[in-house]
Amino acid sequence: MSHATTPTATYAQRIAFVCETASRLHTYGTTAQRLEGAVVALSTRLGLDCEPWSNPTGLILSFSDPSRPLGASDTTRVIRLAPGENDLYKLGESDRIAEAVAGGAMSIAQGHTALRSLDSKPSLRWRATQLLAFALASGAVAGLWRLPWIDIATATVIGLLIGVQSVLNEHRPRLREASDAVSALVAGIVAVLVSTFIQPLNLNSVIIASLVVLLPGMTLTNAVNELTSGHLVSGTARFAGAIATILKLTVGTLIALTLAQLCGLYPEVRALRPQPDWVEWTSLVLAAYAFAVLFKAHRRDYGWVMAAAICGYLISRFAGEAWGSPVGIFLSALAITAAGNLFARWANKPGAIIRVPGIIMLVPGSNSLRGVISLMQQQDVVVGNTALMAVVNIVMALVAGLLFGNLLLPARKNL
DSSP, X not given: OOOOOOTTOOHHHHHHHHHHHHXXXXXXXXXXXXXHHHHXXXXXXXXXXXXXXXXXXXXXXXXXXXXXXXXXXXXXXXEEOOOOOOOHHHHHHHHHHHHHHHTTSSOHHHHHHHHHGGGOOOOHHHHHHHHHHHHHHHHHHHHHTTOOHHHHHHHHHHHHHHHHHHHHXXXXXXXXXXHHHHHHHHHHHHHHHHHHHTOOXXXXXXXXXXXXXXXXXXXXHHHHHHHHTTOHHHHHHHHHHHHHHHHHHHHHHHHHHHHHHHTTOOOOBOOOOOOOHHHHHHHHHHHHHHHHHHTTOOGGGHHHHHHHHHHHHHHHHHHHHHXXXXXXXXXXXXXXXXXXXXXXXXXXXOTHHHHHHHHHTTSSHHXXXXXXXXXXHHTOHHHHHHHHHHHHHHHHHHHHHHHHHHHHSOOSSOO
C-alpha cells in the first residue's frame, strides 16, 4: 500500500485519527475481523504500525512508528465502547473520510472535523421515520408469515410501542439494561389482551413478529463468523451477548403470560395463516423498506438496501423449496456476500450496504426465540433440541455462505 501521510500531521495526530476512526467503525456495527483489517490498512497508509484487538465492548490499539528505533515510539490506547449498532450511512461516511485522509485529499484536522460532524442531533422527522419503521417491520414480518389481519395489526401496534420505548431509553440509562425484557413484557401483555377480549391470535408468532427488531439473529451470525475467522474472544463475547438477549426477551414474554394467568386471563390461541400470495410479496417490499430505515442507510442507498433484502429472501425461498432450507440459506448468503464485495469494488463504498440487509431475512433470531419460549412453556427437552438444531442449521448455512462468498469474489475493502 502507498503511504499518503499528511506532511504536517504529527505522530500523535495520526494515532488520534486512527483511534477516532476505529471507535466509529466499532460503534457502527463492524465485526472484529473487518474492523481490525480496516484499522491496519488505514494505519499503514498513514505511516504507522498498528496491532489492533477488537471485542464487542472495546478496542486495544498498539501503535509504533516504523521510521524510529524499535520500542522508542510504542503507544497503546485502550478504548471502552458500548456494543455497536448498524448505521450504514455513518459507516459509509467514516470510510469515505478515512479514504480521503489516507489519500491526501483531507488533512488530519479536516478528517477529525468531518467525523465529528456525523454526531449531529437527529431531527424530529428522522425520529418519526424510525418509529414508523419499527411498526412497519413488525407488521411486515407478520405479513410474510401470512398471519391473519388482526395478527398483523396487533404486531404493528406493538412494534410502534417498542419504538417509542427505544426513544425513551435514550434518556434513561437504568431502563436501557432491562429494555429487551420490558419490550417483551409489553408485547406479551398487548397480545394476551387482544387474544382474550377481541379475537384469538397466533399468540407466539405475533409476539415474535412484534419483537423482530430486537432479535439477536445478526449478532448470533456475526459471533459464529468471528469464531470461524479466528477471533475467539470477540466471537465468544458476542455469542454470549446474543444468548443474553434471547433470555431477556424470553423472560419478559413469560412474565406477561404468567401475569395473565394470575389475573384469570386465558387467551384463545389459534394456528391460522390464511393470507394470499400478494400479502406476502407486499410485506416483503415493506419489510425491505423498514430495514433500510432501521439500518440508517442514506436515502440514495435505499434502492440498493431494499434490493439486497428482497433478493436475499427470494433466493433463500425458491432455492429452499427446490433443495431444502439449509441449501437455500447457503446460496442466498453466498450470492449476497459476493454481490456486496462486487458493490464495494464498483462504488468504492462498504460492502455492508449490500451484505447486512441481504442476510437480515435469513438470520435465526426468530427461530431461537420461538424455540426457547416453546421449551419454557412446554417444559419439554425434545422441543428445545429441535429448536436448537434448527438454529444450528441456519447459522452453519449462513456462515458457510459468507465464507465461500468471500472466496468466490474477494473483497478489496475490509468493510
